[in-house]
Amino acid sequence: xxxxxxxxxxxxxxxxxxxxxxxxxxxxxxxxxRDSALNIMLEVNGKPHTLxxxxxxxxxxxxxxxxxxxxxxxxxxxxxxxACTVLVNGERVLSCLILAASVRGHITTIEGLARDxxxxxxxxxxxxxxxxxxxxxxPGQILSAVACVREGHAGSxxxxxxxxxxxxxxxxxxxxxVAAIKQAAPQTEKT
Amino acid sequence: xxxxxxxxxxxxxxxxxSVGTFLAxxxxxxxxxxxxxxxxxxxxxxNGLAHLDEIDTNPHELRLGALARMSTxxxxxxxxxxxxxxSQSLLLAASAQIRNMATLGGNVLQRTRCSYFxxxxxxxxxxxxxxxxCAALDGNNRKHAVLGTxxxxxxxxxxxxxxxxxxxxASVETSGPQGVRRFPFAALHVAPADDPAVETxxxxxxxxxxxxxxxxxFARRSLYLKIRDRQSYEFALASVAVVLDLDGETxxxxxxxxxxxxxKPWRASEAENILRNKPLDEAAAHAAAxxxxxxxxxxxxxxxxxxLGRRTLVRALLEAKALxx
Numbered sequence: 001x002x003x004x005x006x007x008x009x010x011x012x013x014x015x016x017x018x019x020x021x022x023x024x025x026x027x028x029x030x031x032x033x034r035d036s037a038l039n040i041m042l043e044v045n046g047k048p049h050t051l052x053x054x055x056x057x058x059x060x061x062x063x064x065x066x067x068x069x070x071x072x073x074x075x076x077x078x079x080x081x082x083a084c085t086v087l088v089n090g091e092r093v094l095s096c097l098i099l100a101a102s103v104r105g106h107i108t109t110i111e112g113l114a115r116d117x118x119x120x121x122x123x124x125x126x127x128x129x130x131x132x133x134x135x136x137x138x139p140g141q142i143l144s145a146v147a148c149v150r151e152g153h154a155g156s157x158x159x160x161x162x163x164x165x166x167x168x169x170x171x172x173x174x175x176x177x178v179a180a181i182k183q184a185a186p187q188t189e190k191t
Numbered sequence: 192x193x194x195x196x197x198x199x200x201x202x203x204x205x206x207x208x209s210v211g212t213f214l215a216x217x218x219x220x221x222x223x224x225x226x227x228x229x230x231x232x233x234x235x236x237x238n239g240l241a242h243l244d245e246i247d248t249n250p251h252e253l254r255l256g257a258l259a260r261m262s263t264x265x266x267x268x269x270x271x272x273x274x275x276x277x278s279q280s281l282l283l284a285a286s287a288q289i290r291n292m293a294t295l296g297g298n299v300l301q302r303t304r305c306s307y308f309x310x311x312x313x314x315x316x317x318x319x320x321x322x323x324x325c326a327a328l329d330g331n332n333r334k335h336a337v338l339g340t341x342x343x344x345x346x347x348x349x350x351x352x353x354x355x356x357x358x359x360x361a362s363v364e365t366s367g368p369q370g371v372r373r374f375p376f377a378a379l380h381v382a383p384a385d386d387p388a389v390e391t392x393x394x395x396x397x398x399x400x401x402x403x404x405x406x407x408x409f410a411r412r413s414l415y416l417k418i419r420d421r422q423s424y425e426f427a428l429a430s431v432a433v434v435l436d437l438d439g440e441t442x443x444x445x446x447x448x449x450x451x452x453x454x455k456p457w458r459a460s461e462a463e464n465i466l467r468n469k470p471l472d473e474a475a476a477h478a479a480a481x482x483x484x485x486x487x488x489x490x491x492x493x494x495x496x497x498x499l500g501r502r503t504l505v506r507a508l509l510e511a512k513a514l515x516x
Contacts, residue, residue: 036196055197055234058221078222082288091262091291097221098292101197102214102236144288153287165423166286 040100044069045112053100060084060095063109071110071139075168082167085140092147094166110139113146120191122146125184126177133171141167145181149188154181192224199236203243203366207396211235215258216293218285219301227311228302228319243400244294246270253404257296261285261352264295274404276413276432280355283417286424296399299353299379300391304426305346306331317343317387325387333492334428337500338453340488344387346454347426348380353456354432354448355415361404367397376402380455390455409436409444411516416507418451418499427451429500431507435471442471445508449483452500459483462504476508477501 037052042059044067051066060077063069063086072095075083079097086095089105113120122142125131132138144167148154153163160178169177200206206213211233214220223229237243243258248269255264264270265281285293307313307326315324327335327345335345353376361376379391393399413434419425430450436443445466447459462483466475480501487497 036194038197055195056192078225079218079289082286085288092288093292094218094288097217097289099197099214099217099221099234099236102199102217102238104238148287151287162423163287166288 038101040103042067042100042103043106045107045109051100055099055101057100058096059086059098059100059103059107062100063095063107069109069111073136073139075137075140080168081137081140082144083137083140085144085167087143087147090147090150092144108143110142113142120146121187122149122180122184125180129176129180129183130173131176131180132169132173137167137169137171141169141177145177145184146188146191148181149185150191154185157182193227193230195224195231195234197234197236199239201239203240203398203400206235206237206240207367207398209233209235210396213237213398215297216260216289217297218289218293219297223302223309226309228309237398251406253406255295255402255404257399257401258294261290261293261295261298262287265290272411274355274359274407274410274413276355276358276410276415276434277352277404279415280351280432283415284351295352295402298350299356299376299399299402301350302390303346304349305335308346317383318346318390319388321386321388328490331492332490334426335490335493336452336454337487337489337493337496338449338457338484339382339455340490341383341385341387343385344383344454345490346383346387347451348453348455348457349426350456351415351417351427351430351450353380354430354450355413356402356404357448357456357458358413358432358434358446359404359407359410360446361402363399364401364403365393365397366400367394369394371400373403377456377458382454407434410434412437412511412514414507414511414514416503416510418503429496429503431504433507433511435508435511437471437512440470440472441468442466442512443468445471447479447483447504447508449500449504452484452487452496459504461485466508471508471512473505473509476505479508480504 040051040053042049063072073083075081077096079094084096085092087108122145148163154160160181212231214234214236243256245256247254261281265278271278307316308318313326315326336347356376362373363376364373415432417427417430427450429452432448434446445463447462449457462479465479465482484497
């Protein structure tokens with residue numbers, strides 16, 4: 001198992017740890033058969049992890065179900081909504097359409113954005129601008145927004161809308177999301 | 192998702208000797224595996240193949256490696272300056288995240304978005320089950336093709352970049368069990384005809400290595416116009432790639448490819464012939480548009496497509512003429 005997991009008896013951790021237990025070497029084979037499990041190394045938010053995973057495991061499921069990093073959300077699971085957006089080597093990608101086994105590089109999730117207990121400027125801006133309602137798309141929106149700024153695609157409201165079009169918000173907080181990105185852009189360029 | 196064995200290829204020769212399905216960006220393959228439409232038993236990850244993501248420019252040609260990502264190619268300064276139609280076709284496709292993931296090779300091989308192909312609840316789909324029929328013929332076919340269709344399949348080719356390659360007379364280089372070969376990109380895709388399950392002329396185990404675009408000075412006057420239901424992150428209802436060699440008011444040469452309306456990347460050769468060596472004005476553009484869609488066959492919900500396609504082509508031609516180069 002990976003280090004750093006808490007085992008407080010919350011529903012989420014209970015579910016997560018039971019799934020982890022099913023992947024432990026002494027447990028029965030997974031659906032694909034024990035022989036096909038792969039040893040996979042993932043570097044997430046600066047920490048290396050070695051996991052034994054069924055080849056079918058997406059990066060999204062590896063993060064959520066095996067590393068208990070549930071900040072990354074599963075929306076459509078088909079690359080249409082953007083809720084699962086993470087950064088790989090600083091570039092925004094959809095973790096639901098990447099096999100954990102094919103990841104090359106370091107991964108940044110929403111849990112890895114804050115520094116020394118201080119929210120990332122983009123996280124703070126989403127709070128300041130009321131840029132969400134239910135919050136489900138928000139981790140993906142924030143990571144996509146950080147990349148959008150670093151790519152140099154936050155020059156105008158229209159450019160932000162175009163380059164954020166891969167992140168859907170069912171609550172339609174779009175005007176506030178644009179405002180948050182504009183607020184955080186100057187500081188994000190330096191991060 | 193069904194079980195598969197996973198391996199990584201570290202050189203193209205070994206990759207093409209393996210029997211299996213290549214995994215590059217994964218944006219089509221993983222999606223369709225989750226939907227149970229694609230069921231590979233062996234998945235070969237080719238992302239580690241060296242040099243296949245390179246972009247080379249020289250005075251004779253532009254060489255785009257098959258593993259180059261859409262976003263990388265779209266922002267390449269030489270591509271932006273000399274082949275705007277390539278850059279635009281990539282930037283108007285998908286989302287920023289998908290463009291960071293998807294490769295050029297995978298992009299041209301992306302599968303159709305036909306709802307009956309993507310939903311295995313429908314039995315009739317000649318692409319999934321040859322001989323089972325086509326549910327789209329009498330179904331919801333608003334987004335389906337009007338050119339290159341057959342009674343066996345009317346699924347639209349969903350890509351954009353391929354239209355740019357067609358209009359630029361690009362070639363494709365492949366590596367396979369029989370060695371390396373290079374052939375016109377226009378010969379890669381095939382219209383559905385009798386067997387819609389066959390979408391390309393690639394042999395089993397054959398891997399796309401690169402796309403080669405010949406130097407074409409007048410390609411600086413080129414564009415990609417895409418008309419769709421949403422402003423962004425949507426497939427084309429109609430699209431046009433235009434490359435125009437303008438001499439005053441006269442089109443010395445013109446290349447036209449159509450997307451969103453055909454079963455494969457579609458070259459409008461007859462429309463080009465109408466325009467060549469004649470003054471390009473609104474009347475000429477309309478005449479070319481009539482010719483481009485004269486063979487169109489519609490299926491009810493997509494009756495609007497020929498007219499939308501004609502108007503898109505007229506606008507694309509006039510916008511290309513008006514470009515300040």
